[in-house]
Amino acid sequence: MKEKISKYIQQLSEEGVLHFSLIDPDKISNLDKLDSLARKLYEAGTSAFLIGGTLGVSKDKLDNVLEILSDIKIPKIIFPSNINLISEKADAILFLSLLNSDDIYYVIGAQVIAAPLIKKLGIEVLPTGYLIIGYGGTAGHIGRARIIPFDNNELALSYALAAEFMGMKFLYLEAGSGSPETVRAEMVSMIRRFTNLTIIVGGGIRSQEAAIKLVEAGAHIIVTGNIIEDNPEKAIKIIESIRNYRRV
């Protein structure tokens, strides 16, 4: 298995903090403007594109977005909500297991169905424990998550340790797209302190202050989705502040 994207992430994390731009193929209002929007995000310093969504996303729409982004020289990583979102046009896929789901399909079912095709296409996998925290949004509802409260750090850490002991490399702390609150800094710092997982945080991040708080707490990768569509200028400011951040 090639590890190109994983090495790219590791190298950038040694130097600083990464930002991933989430592009939802069903929510992009104007596909004709995606190329110029994506270039601005790239020039601001975003480290990769995550492409995915829960509702209304098809393989055709995914391929179309991957095609539009193909000339931009940062990784295009699939963020799958289900097994239909697998494409050879992507550089990697977040191989998610929704660890706090009550539905075995989202813990190990979808993964078993998807694995042979991913292997055949030779797409790099990023083994990721996915935890839904506090709000959950559509992903939490569809994924039948037994939501971890925003303030239950001990419970989140227990899942994180279990993920690490099972060999996962990434942990995605997801408040849910459009969440009124972000995951809290205390939860991130506790997981950073006690594990070696690469911590991805997303959901409801709409300001530089919110992003930097999570970065200071130890997040390796910050994901923003909605703000890119709602206010691209603000998204660019968030990206610049994350990429300029240096741990002391």
Ligand SMILES: CC(C)=CCC/C(C)=C/CC/C(C)=C/CC/C(C)=C/COP(=O)(O)OP(=O)(O)O
């Ligand atoms: C490994 C493979 C192929 C699949 C795993 C599938 C799993 C475990 C999914 C977890 C549950 C789930 C529904 C995750 C969604 C992740 C995602 C793409 C979130 C972003 O989308 P939203 O913003 O919630 O979607 P909408 O904008 O459509 O509401």
Ligand SMILES: O=P(O)(O)OC[C@@H](O)CO
């Ligand atoms: O759209 P936002 O609220 O930025 O959330 C991003 C992502 O974590 C959702 O899966």
Ligand SMILES: [Mg+2]
């Ligand atoms: Mg969304």
